[in-house]
Amino acid sequence: MKITRKHNLPAAALLAAVAFTTTPIARAADPLPSWNDGTAKQSIVAFVEKITKAGSPDFVPVAERIATFDNDGCLWAEQPMYFQAFFIFDRIKALAPQHPEWKTKEPFASVLKGDVKATLAGGEHALIEMAMATHAGMTTEEFTQIVRDWLTTAKHPTTKRPYPEMVYQPMLEVLAYLRENGFKTFIVSGGGIEFMRPWTEKVYGIPPEQVVGSSIKTKFEMRDGKPVLVRLPEMNFIDDKADKPVGIHEHIGRRPIAAFGNSDGDLQMLQWTGTGDGARFCLYVHHTDAEREWAYDRKSSIGRLDKGLEEAAANGWTIVSMKDDWKTIFPPE
Amino acid sequence: MKITRKHNLPAAALLAAVAFTTTPIARAADPLPSWNDGTAKQSIVAFVEKITKAGSPDFVPVAERIATFDNDGCLWAEQPMYFQAFFIFDRIKALAPQHPEWKTKEPFASVLKGDVKATLAGGEHALIEMAMATHAGMTTEEFTQIVRDWLTTAKHPTTKRPYPEMVYQPMLEVLAYLRENGFKTFIVSGGGIEFMRPWTEKVYGIPPEQVVGSSIKTKFEMRDGKPVLVRLPEMNFIDDKADKPVGIHEHIGRRPIAAFGNSDGDLQMLQWTGTGDGARFCLYVHHTDAEREWAYDRKSSIGRLDKGLEEAAANGWTIVSMKDDWKTIFPPE
Numbered sequence: 001m002k003i004t005r006k007h008n009l010p011a012a013a014l015l016a017a018v019a020f021t022t023t024p025i026a027r028a029a030d031p032l033p034s035w036n037d038g039t040a041k042q043s044i045v046a047f048v049e050k051i052t053k054a055g056s057p058d059f060v061p062v063a064e065r066i067a068t069f070d071n072d073g074c075l076w077a078e079q080p081m082y083f084q085a086f087f088i089f090d091r092i093k094a095l096a097p098q099h100p101e102w103k104t105k106e107p108f109a110s111v112l113k114g115d116v117k118a119t120l121a122g123g124e125h126a127l128i129e130m131a132m133a134t135h136a137g138m139t140t141e142e143f144t145q146i147v148r149d150w151l152t153t154a155k156h157p158t159t160k161r162p163y164p165e166m167v168y169q170p171m172l173e174v175l176a177y178l179r180e181n182g183f184k185t186f187i188v189s190g191g192g193i194e195f196m197r198p199w200t201e202k203v204y205g206i207p208p209e210q211v212v213g214s215s216i217k218t219k220f221e222m223r224d225g226k227p228v229l230v231r232l233p234e235m236n237f238i239d240d241k242a243d244k245p246v247g248i249h250e251h252i253g254r255r256p257i258a259a260f261g262n263s264d265g266d267l268q269m270l271q272w273t274g275t276g277d278g279a280r281f282c283l284y285v286h287h288t289d290a291e292r293e294w295a296y297d298r299k300s301s302i303g304r305l306d307k308g309l310e311e312a313a314a315n316g317w318t319i320v321s322m323k324d325d326w327k328t329i330f331p332p333e
Numbered sequence: 334m335k336i337t338r339k340h341n342l343p344a345a346a347l348l349a350a351v352a353f354t355t356t357p358i359a360r361a362a363d364p365l366p367s368w369n370d371g372t373a374k375q376s377i378v379a380f381v382e383k384i385t386k387a388g389s390p391d392f393v394p395v396a397e398r399i400a401t402f403d404n405d406g407c408l409w410a411e412q413p414m415y416f417q418a419f420f421i422f423d424r425i426k427a428l429a430p431q432h433p434e435w436k437t438k439e440p441f442a443s444v445l446k447g448d449v450k451a452t453l454a455g456g457e458h459a460l461i462e463m464a465m466a467t468h469a470g471m472t473t474e475e476f477t478q479i480v481r482d483w484l485t486t487a488k489h490p491t492t493k494r495p496y497p498e499m500v501y502q503p504m505l506e507v508l509a510y511l512r513e514n515g516f517k518t519f520i521v522s523g524g525g526i527e528f529m530r531p532w533t534e535k536v537y538g539i540p541p542e543q544v545v546g547s548s549i550k551t552k553f554e555m556r557d558g559k560p561v562l563v564r565l566p567e568m569n570f571i572d573d574k575a576d577k578p579v580g581i582h583e584h585i586g587r588r589p590i591a592a593f594g595n596s597d598g599d600l601q602m603l604q605w606t607g608t609g610d611g612a613r614f615c616l617y618v619h620h621t622d623a624e625r626e627w628a629y630d631r632k633s634s635i636g637r638l639d640k641g642l643e644e645a646a647a648n649g650w651t652i653v654s655m656k657d658d659w660k661t662i663f664p665p666e
Contacts, residue, residue, distance in 0.1 A: 063540055140582055184542070197586045207396055208586030209517070210542075218582060220575040220601055227604045229582050236583075242553040249473055249551060249562050250569075251584060253530045253541030268553055271560045 031177040033327075034170040040283075040325045043318045044174060047281040048181050051257065058279040060257055062182040067258040068248060068269060069175070071189035071196060071213075073303040074262040074285050075204060076167040077156075079294040081120065081302060083163050084195050085127065087150055089119070091134035099133075108133070128235065135192065136216055136233035143231055147198045161333065164203045170326045171260070171285070175204055178258070186256070188212045188248055190240040190265055194231075212251045214239045240265045245272035257281065263303040267311060274315060282317040284308055289323035364510040366660075367503040373616075373658045376651045377507060380614040381514050384590065391612040393590055395515040400591040401545075401581060401602060402508070404522035404529060406636040407595040407618050408537060409500040410489075412627040414453065414635060416496050417528050418460065420483055422452070424467035432466075441466070461568065468525065469549055469566035476564055480531045494666065497536045503659045504593070504618070508537055511591070519589070521545045521581055523573040523598055527564075545584045547572045573598045578605035590614065596636040600644060607648060615650040617641055622656035 035041040050058040051065070072078040092102065092111045102108035107126040110118035119126065135143065156166055175185050187196060187206055193213030200206040215236040218229045239247040245268050248256065258281040259266070259273035270282040286305065287296050298306040312319050322329065368374040383391040384398070405411040425435065425444045435441035440459040443451035452459065468476065489499055508518050520529060520539055526546030533539040548569040551562045572580040578601050581589065591614040592599070592606035603615040619638065620629050631639040645652050655662065 063534065066542075193583075193586070201396065209399075209584065211586060215583060218579050220578045220605070222604075226608055227578065227601065229578060229605075245553045245560065245562060246551050250526075250548060251542065253526070253544060268560065271555075272553070272562075275559055 031180070032170065032173045034173055036325055036327055038325055040318050040320045044177075044281070044283070047258065047279065048177065051279050052181050060278060064254065064257065065178075065181070065183040066186065066252060066254055066256040067178050067183045068186045068188040068212075068252075068256045068260070068273065069171070070261040070263070070266045070269070071187050071191055072262075073287065074168075074260055074266070075171050075175075075187070076163070077293060078303050079296070080157065081116070082191065083156075083166070084191050085120075086154065086157075086163075087147070087195065088127070088130045088134050089116075090150060090154060091146070092130060095134065131192070132216070132233040132235075135194075136231045139228040139230055140194065140218060141228070143194055144198050147195055151199055159330075161330070164199055165333070166330060167203060168285075168326070169328050169331045172204065172331070174260070175206070179205065183258070184210060186210045186212060186248075186252060188239065188244055188259075188269060190214055190238065192216075193239075212239060212247045242268045244269040248272065259283070260285070261308070262287065263305050264308050265303075267308045270308070270317065271311070274317065282312070282315070283320060284312050284317060285320045285322065288321045289326075289329065291323075292329045293322055295323075364513070365503065365506045367506055369658055369660055371658055373651050373653045377510075377614070377616070380591065380612065381510065384612050385514050393611060397587065397590065398511075398514070398516040399519065399585060399587055399589040400511050400516045401519045401521040401585075401589045401593070401606065402504070403594040403596070403599045403602070404520050404524055404546075405595075406620065407501075407593055407599070408504050408508075408520070409496070410626060411636050412629070413490065414449070415524065416489075416499070417524050418453075419487065419490075419496075420480070420528065421460070421463045421467050422449075423483060423487060424479070425463060428467065464525070465549070465566040465568075468527075469564045472561040472563055473527065473551060474561070476527055477531050480528055484532055492663075494663070497532055498666070499663060500536060501618075501659070502661050502664045505537065505664070507593070508539070512538065516591070517543060519543045519545060519581075519585060521572065521577055521592075521602060523547055523571065525549075526572075545572060545580045575601045577602040581605065592616070593618070594641070595620065596638050597641050598636075600641045603641070603650065604644070607650065615645070615648070616653060617645050617650060618653045618655065621654045622659075622662065624656075625662045626655055628656075 032041055032044065050056055051060040053059060069075055072082050089111050092108055096102055096112055102112060107119045107122045107130060151162065151164060154163060155161065156163060159166065178185055185206055187200060189196060191213050193211055193215045196213055197208040197211050200211050201208065217232040217234045217236045219232055221228055221230050237247065244266065248269065255276045256273045257279065259270050260283045261270055262285040274280045274282045284305065287294055289295060296303065297309065365374055365377065383389055384393040386392060402408055405415050422444050425441055429435055429445055435445060440452045440455045440463060484495065484497060487496060488494065489496060492499065511518055518539055520533060522529060524546050526544055526548045529546055530541040530544050533544055534541065550565040550567045550569045552565055554561055554563050570580065577599065581602065588609045589606045590612065592603050593616045594603055595618040607613045607615045617638065620627055622628060629636065630642065
C-alpha cells in the first residue's frame with residue numbers, strides 16, 4: 001500500500017493538539033506536591049512557566065532545555081558517607097580472600113577491621129586507591145553486574161533501606177516536572193559514571209547517555225574472538241568543581257539553562273549555568289533537617305556548602321531548606 | 334483554574350493514537366526513497382521491522398534503540414581530504430599574519446604556499462600540530478562561532494558546494510527512518526567533536542549531546558567575573574579504531590544495536606555493536622562510484638576500507654555499493 005505524504009498530517013495535527021493540551025494540565029495540577037508553598041517552590045514553577053511560554057521574551061526552544069543535577073546530596077543522600085564508599089568497602093570485603101596482603105596494608109586493613117574513621121583518614125587519595133582496586137580489572141559488563149547485585153542486597157546503615165530508596169521525593173518531582181516541560185535531565189556527579197548508570201534510568205528516569213560522572217580508563221580487547229571493554233586502574237576524569245563545566249561541555253556540548261546542586265563541588269556548574277544568555281535557574285539544596293535527614297553545610301567534610309551559600313545569596317540563586325521547603329524527604333517505604 | 338488528574342487521560346489517549354497511527358504509515362510509505370531496491374535496502378528495513386515488532390523475539394525496547402554513525406565518508410564525503418583539514422588550512426591562512434614564523438616552519442609553510450601534498454606528507458602528526466595551532470587558545474564559544482562562520486563561506490574544491498551540502502541523501506533518510514522508529518541516533522567520528530556540534534543538529538537532526546568525537550582538553554576559568562571554558566593545545570581523546578567503542582561507552586554507556594561506518598577506523602565500533610546480545614545490524618558504506626562521488630577502498634590513505642571488507646563478508650554485515658544501491662548521492666542543490 002502506498003500512502004502519500006499527505007497522510008502524515010493527521011498525526012502531526014494530533015501531536016500539536018497533545019502539545020497544546022498537556023502544557024496547561026501540567027501547570028494546573030500541582031507538579032511538586034511534596035514541596036511546601038514558599039519561595040523555593042515558587043521560583044522553580046515561575047522559571048519553568050516563563051521559559052515554556054511561547055512568545056515570551058524568556059522562551060527557550062525545547063532542544064535547549066538542558067538541566068543538570070548533582071547526585072550525592074542533591075538527588076539522594078550522602079551521609080554518613082558517600083554511598084559509593086559503602087560499595088567500595090563491601091567490594092574490599094568480598095575481594096579480601098584474593099588479597100591476603102590487604103590484612104596489613106592501609107587503607108584496606110582498616111576497612112577489613114570495620115574502622116571507617118581510620119579508612120577515611122586517608123582522604124581522597126585513599127578513596128581513589130580503593131576505587132582502583134575494586135572498580136578495575138573486569139569488563140564493563142561485569143562491573144555493571146557487580147553494581148546491580150550490590151544494590152539488591154546492600155542497606156543504608158542508619159535507615160536500613162536499600163540505597164535506591166534514599167532518594168529525595170521532592171527532587172524526583174522536579175525531574176519529572178522538568179521533563180514534562182520538554183527538558184532533558186542530566187546527572188553531573190563526582191560519583192563514578194559506571195556506578196550510577198546501572199540504576200539511574202529506573203530510579204530517576206535518567207538514561208545512561210544522560211549521566212556524566214567520574215571515570216576510569218577502559219581498553220578495547222578481543223577475548224576468545226569477542227570484543228570487550230576492560231576497566232583499567234587509571235583515572236580518566238574526576239567530575240568535580242571546576243571540571244564539572246568541563247564534563248558538561250564534553251558530554252552535552254551545550255550550556256544548561258538550569259542546574260541543581262548541594263555543595264561547593266557544584267559551584268562552578270552553577271556559575272557556568274547561571275551566566276549564560278537568557279533566563280537561567282540555579283538551585284542549592286541546603287541540608288537543614290537533622291531530624292528527618294542530616295543537617296550540615298559550612299564545616300562538613302562531606303558535601304561542604306560554604307562558598308556556595310555566599311554566591312547563592314549574591315546571585316539570587318534559590319536555596320532550598322530541606323526542613324522548611326520539603327513535606328517529605330524520602331519516598332514512602 | 335484547577336484541573337484534576339482525570340484530564341490527563343485524553344492527552345494520553347491521543348498520544349497512544351498517534352503512536353498507533355504513525356508506525357504503519359512510516360512502514361507503508363517508502364522510508365528510503367533514494368535507495369534502489371536490493372539487498373542493502375532490504376536488510377535495513379528488515380532489521381528495523383523485526384526489532385520494532387511487539388511480541389517478536391527480536392523486539393528491542395525504545396530506550397535501547399541506539400544507532401551510531403561514523404561521519405567522514407559515511408554521512409558526508411571525505412575526499413579529496415577530510416573536510417576538517419580544509420578548515421584547518423583556512424584557519425592557518427587566516428591566522429598567518431599573527432604568526433610570521435609560519436612562513437618558514439613546516440607544515441605551516443606548505444599550507445601557506447598552497448602545497449597540500451607536502452602538507453599532508455607529515456601525516457597524522459602534522460595534522461595534530463596544525464589542529465593544536467588553530468583549534469586551541471580561544472573559548473569554546475569563540476571556537477563554535479569560528480566553525481559557523483567558516484561553514485557559511487567555505488566551498489568544496491571540486492563540487493563548489495558548501496560542505497553541509499556534501500552529505501549523503503540516502504543516509505539522511507536512514508537517520509530519519511531510524512528516529513521515526515524510536516532510535517536515538519549518535520555520531521561517533523574521528524573528527525573533532527566541537528567541529529561537528531555547531532551544525533549536526535541542523536544538517537542531520539543530531540543534537541550536540543549525541544555527538545561523540547575527538548577532543549582537546551578544556552579548562553574552566555573566570556574572565557572579568559564571567560566563567561569561560563578555554564580550549565587547550567592538548568589532545569584529550571582520539572575517537573578512532575579501538576577507541577571508538579571506548580568513546581561510545583563513555584558518552585552513551587550502552588552498546589549500540591546498529592552501527593554504520595565506511596572504513597577500517599570503524600571496524601571496532603562495528604565489532605562491538607555486532608556482538609551484543611539480540612538482533613544487531615552493521616553496515617559499511619563502500620565508495621564505488623567514481624562518477625558521482627569517489628571510488629576508493631583497500632589502498633586509500635583517506636577512509637581505507639580493507640580489513641573491514643573481510644570482516645563484513647565473514648560476519649554477514651551489509652555492504653552498500655554507492656554506485657549500485659543509491660539513486661542519488663547528494664541532496665538536490
